[in-house]
Amino acid sequence: MIREMREVIVAANWKMHTTPADAGELARAIAGRTRVAGVTRVICPPFVCLATVGDALLELDPDIGIGAQNVHHELQGAYTGEVSAAMLAGLASWVIIGHSERRRDAGETDELLGRKLGRAVDAGLRPILCVGEQLDEREAGQQSAVVRRQLRGALHDRDPAKLAGIGLVVAYEPVWAIGTGRTATGADAAAMAVVIRDTLGEFGFARRGETIPVLYGGSVTSAAIGEFMAEPSIDGALVGGASLKPDEMAGIVARAGVTAVARGLTG
Ligand code: PGA
Numbered sequence: 001m002i003r004e005m006r007e008v009i010v011a012a013n014w015k016m017h018t019t020p021a022d023a024g025e026l027a028r029a030i031a032g033r034t035r036v037a038g039v040t041r042v043i044c045p046p047f048v049c050l051a052t053v054g055d056a057l058l059e060l061d062p063d064i065g066i067g068a069q070n071v072h073h074e075l076q077g078a079y080t081g082e083v084s085a086a087m088l089a090g091l092a093s094w095v096i097i098g099h100s101e102r103r104r105d106a107g108e109t110d111e112l113l114g115r116k117l118g119r120a121v122d123a124g125l126r127p128i129l130c131v132g133e134q135l136d137e138r139e140a141g142q143q144s145a146v147v148r149r150q151l152r153g154a155l156h157d158r159d160p161a162k163l164a165g166i167g168l169v170v171a172y173e174p175v176w177a178i179g180t181g182r183t184a185t186g187a188d189a190a191a192m193a194v195v196i197r198d199t200l201g202e203f204g205f206a207r208r209g210e211t212i213p214v215l216y217g218g219s220v221t222s223a224a225i226g227e228f229m230a231e232p233s234i235d236g237a238l239v240g241g242a243s244l245k246p247d248e249m250a251g252i253v254a255r256a257g258v259t260a261v262a263r264g265l266t267g
Contacts, residue, residue, distance in 0.1 A: 007213050008229075008260040009169060009236035010034075010253050011042040011128060012243030013069060013096060014049075023049035024056035026244065031061035033250035038260025039236075041253060042067050042094050042128075043243075047083055050091040067094030070102060071125065073115035085123030095125045096238075098154065100132055100175045110153025117154060121162050128169045128238065129154060130217070131196070135176035144195045147172070151199045160205045169213045170196050171238040177218025179241060186227040186234070189216040193233035222251025229259045 018026060023045050034041055044067035045053045057064050068091075072082040088095065097120060098113040108116075113129070120127040133146040151170075155163075172192045174184050184192075193214040200209025216228040217238030228234045236256055242248035260266055 005263060005265075006211065006235050007040055008038060008256050008263065008265060009040040009042065009213055009215060010249075010256050011067065011094070011096075011169075011171075011215065011236070011238045012044060012249065013099070013217075013238055013240050014043070014045045014243060015069070015101070015240060016046060017244055018045055018049050020049050020052045024052045026246070027053040027056045027064075028060055029246040030243075030249045031057055031064055033246045034064075034253040035061070036253045036257035036260070038263070038265035039253050039256045040065065044069050044094065044096055050088070054091060065094050065126070066092050067096060067128070068092045068125075069096045069099065071095050071097070071116055071119055071123075073112055073119060075119070085119040085125060088125060089123055093124070093126060094128060095120050096128045096130065096171075098130045098150070100130060100173060100178060104175075110150050114154040114157050117158055117163065117168075121158075121166050124166070126167045126169070127163070128171050128215070130171045130173050130238070132171075132173040132175050132178075132218070138174060138176060143174070143192065147192060147195055148199045151196065152202070155200075155203050158203075160200075160203045164205055164211065167213075169215060169235075170200075171215040171217045172196060173217035173238060175218075179219065181219050183219045183224050183227075184216070186231045189228055190231040190233045193231070197233075220252065222248050222255070225252045225255045229255050 042065040102108045131150040133143040197209035213235035215236045220237040221242045
């Protein structure tokens, strides 16, 4: 079954933590603890640590994907302090797009995120598109409508075949669960994965989005991951705070590995 064949992914979002002086050591520590068959691992350090992390993993564990946390929506130009997709070539093969902290702090809109998706695809970067509702929206029962709006806004000008071809991943990250220690339930996340794939289906994604991995993010820890990995519609996690702790990453990836085995991804 298609559903059981979907990739299992654990992506680490280091946010604004680590420096070029210590990022390599952390990457090596995580690599040493997370060699688990069938799990795709990704580390997203700050821009200035991408090269260090790449060098640290080059020989030790080249299977770990390296991702950026953002990319600019223009090709190049007078955008002081920004980083283009072309600049990331050779340093990263993944990119997080639309993290709620960027929506909040940098005012990133769905339309802008759509353009970033386009730049990522054209540069060969595999996007992790983040969506998720605020607490008041969840309390008002608007979570599905919010996530549909975010996806429609980002995807309406994009080519689904290209996005699927590069391996688009969607991360459902309810804003009220990020960095708060309060996770959604597995059932909440699974319900939102259905909404996400249903919305992808509107855009002509093959098999109504059934092939697109959907991750959960928001206060994921080694203790919390099991509830999400037990849901067949959830394909892994985008991990923030716990991704800075090699022991936590070891536990999270190990649990993801159980799902990978169950899906027959390890053979
Ligand atoms: P958190 O962050 O795991 O610290 O809640 C998740 C994220 O923001 O991707």
